[in-house]
Amino acid sequence: MHAIGLMSGTSLDGVDAAVIETDGERVFGTGRSATLFYEDGLRARLRALLDAAPGLAPDDPELRSLDWLLADRHAEAVAMVASRADVVGFHGQTILHDPDRRRTWQIGDAAHLAHKTRLPVVHDFRSADVAAGGQGAPLAPLFHAALAEALEKPLLVVNIGGVANITWLGPTGEVLACDTGPGNGPLDDWVRLHTGAAFDADGALAAAGRVDQARLTRLMDDPWFARPAPKSLDRLQFSARVAAATEGLSAADGAALLVAFTAAAIAAAPLPAPPRRVLVAGGGRHNAAIMDALRRHFAAPVEPVEAVGWDGDALEAQCFGFLAVRALRGLPLSLPETTGVPAPLAGGRIVRPGPAAE
Numbered sequence: 001m002h003a004i005g006l007m008s009g010t011s012l013d014g015v016d017a018a019v020i021e022t023d024g025e026r027v028f029g030t031g032r033s034a035t036l037f038y039e040d041g042l043r044a045r046l047r048a049l050l051d052a053a054p055g056l057a058p059d060d061p062e063l064r065s066l067d068w069l070l071a072d073r074h075a076e077a078v079a080m081v082a083s084r085a086d087v088v089g090f091h092g093q094t095i096l097h098d099p100d101r102r103r104t105w106q107i108g109d110a111a112h113l114a115h116k117t118r119l120p121v122v123h124d125f126r127s128a129d130v131a132a133g134g135q136g137a138p139l140a141p142l143f144h145a146a147l148a149e150a151l152e153k154p155l156l157v158v159n160i161g162g163v164a165n166i167t168w169l170g171p172t173g174e175v176l177a178c179d180t181g182p183g184n185g186p187l188d189d190w191v192r193l194h195t196g197a198a199f200d201a202d203g204a205l206a207a208a209g210r211v212d213q214a215r216l217t218r219l220m221d222d223p224w225f226a227r228p229a230p231k232s233l234d235r236l237q238f239s240a241r242v243a244a245a246t247e248g249l250s251a252a253d254g255a256a257l258l259v260a261f262t263a264a265a266i267a268a269a270p271l272p273a274p275p276r277r278v279l280v281a282g283g284g285r286h287n288a289a290i291m292d293a294l295r296r297h298f299a300a301p302v303e304p305v306e307a308v309g310w311d312g313d314a315l316e317a318q319c320f321g322f323l324a325v326r327a328l329r330g331l332p333l334s335l336p337e338t339t340g341v342p343a344p345l346a347g348g349r350i351v352r353p354g355p356a357a358e
């Protein structure tokens, strides 16, 4: 099948769209990909909704309005990549993730997207997992495993978006996954506050700063890091801790500290065995300070996923195309080793477009 995957990530920068050809088990090919960047106004509204999410009513007018608007933007992203497709995998925008209370919330009106694209839309990928007692994230591991089938193991795939997550793939088909801690999220917030830029381009600001080791130790002194995998995070989980640790720092020193935090948290992930190779996807691989910091932590080579021919900007979008096909086939989206569900679990809901004249 040809699927179009759509991911609107925790960094709120926009929606990635990508075409993938797959049967939900193997990847036969990938097609066009694109990012539709959100305008500043939409980004600010999403950020405000994310902050308000814990107390938000399902019929909140701003929520309803953004549900609709996001579906419109996603339909535009589909138009940017689509030639023809059989299904759309629509992750939506996470505004809240609290698996311990069995809550995870992705917004975006799937019926509206199905109507606009005239395609079946698979959405709500995480709810069934969380309802079954799983972490609801990360969901990329089965996709990473399919892509990496022929690669040497143990292999570590790291995704550095707003939040960072890893997939460890063992030599005899083992998979272990978890979120590791902050990705670019706290760094983006810091840079926006101190320089007005959306992110630390190429890590230049962080490279000009010095890491205060005592503050880094304080940041890493959180019981969450000692928890075994699988485990997952809310985008804002470390906000208070980060605010306290960065207090009084210059823009460059704060950026350096947050880069060091991201890398140390990735390196602290509990792995069954050291990887032979580390492949990095997501926007964080464009940050040379993060890549350098990771290289200091790992004995194995640390490379962007392009080293094995993958597209690190399109990977998550491709993943939700892959998972949409798995959902259509009733195949599991998660395993005990990836999200902590009691048994391999299927998920996602399907919305089909109504009559064209609707």
Ligand SMILES: Nc1ncnc2c1ncn2[C@@H]1O[C@H](COP(=O)(O)OP(=O)(O)OP(=O)(O)O)[C@@H](O)[C@H]1O
Binding pocket: 007, 008, 009, 010, 011, 012, 013, 159, 160, 161, 162, 163, 164, 183, 184, 185, 188, 198, 199, 200, 201, 202, 203, 281, 282, 283, 284, 286, 287, 288, 316
């Ligand atoms: N040239 C660059 N230099 C430094 N950082 C960059 C660069 N390009 C992108 N980034 C970082 O990558 C981030 C976006 O990454 P990505 O698109 O992978 O996140 P996401 O998909 O929204 O998040 P998540 O994976 O948590 O859902 C930006 O916010 C920025 O911090």
Ligand SMILES: CC(=O)N[C@H]1[C@@H]2OC[C@@H](O2)[C@@H](O)[C@@H]1O[C@H](C)C(=O)O
Binding pocket: 009, 010, 094, 097, 104, 136, 137, 138, 139, 140, 141, 159, 161, 162, 163, 164, 165, 179, 232, 233, 316, 319
């Ligand atoms: C709840 C949620 O949206 N989690 C995202 C987020 O972004 C990165 C990390 O945190 C990961 O756990 C997940 O996304 C990827 C695509 C995943 O599920 O694998």
